[in-house]
Amino acid sequence: SAVISQKPSRDICQRGTSLTIQCQVDSQVTMMFWYRQQPGQSLTLIATANQGSEATYESGFVIDKFPISRPNLTFSTLTVSNMSPEDSSIYLCSVSGEEDNQPQHFGDGTRLSIL
C-alpha cells in the first residue's frame, strides 16, 4: 500500500491565522481525500481532491475556509483558513486506487490546536 507522509504532524496556532497541511504519497494516486476528526469522534470527509480538477467539497465545508491544491498525482495541500478554536481537530489525508473495491489508506494526521 502507498506510504503517506503528512506535515506538520502537529501544531498550535493562534486564532485568525491560517495553516497549510501537506500530504506527500510515495506513488501516483488518482484519488486523494481530506478528512477531519474532531476530538473523540469519527471521520468526516472534507473534500475529494483529484489531480487536474477542482476539489469537490462535502456539505458544510467551503473552499474559502479549506482551500485545497492538487498539483500532481503524488501531492496535495489543505489550508485551514482564519482558524478558530472550533477548528481544533486531527486532519487526515487519505488515498485510494481507482477501483471501487480498494480500501483507503491514511497518513498519520495533523493534530491542530487553536488558542
Added chain:
Amino acid sequence: AQSVTQLGSHVSVSEGALVLLRCNYSSSVPPYLFWYVQYPNQGLQLLLKYTTGATLVKGINGFEAEFKKSETSFHLTKPSAHMSDAAEYFCAVRKSGGYQKVTFGTGTKLQVIP
C-alpha cells in the same frame, strides 16, 4: 444512502479473552466493508476488508471478520486479546458499482485489562 452502526463506543476485555466488536451496515447495493484501527497519535491502519468471495476474512494482528448479508453485519473478532490491541476501531462501508464515498462508523475504543 449507506450507513454504519458500531454498537458500543467503549469495550473492555481482559487480556487473553475474546474480542468482539460489532458493526452493522445499511446499503442499497452489495457493499464493500472495511475495518480500520487507530492507535494513539496515529492515522488509520487497514485491518481487513471484504469485497467479494469468502465471507470470513482474515486480517492483520490475528483479527478476522465475517460478512453476514442476512444480518447486515460485519463483526470483528480476535480469539485472544493482547495489551497491544488497545486502540480505537472503525468499521467502514462503501457501495459497490463505480466509485462511492466511504462511510465510517463512530468508532469503538477497545480497552484491554491485564
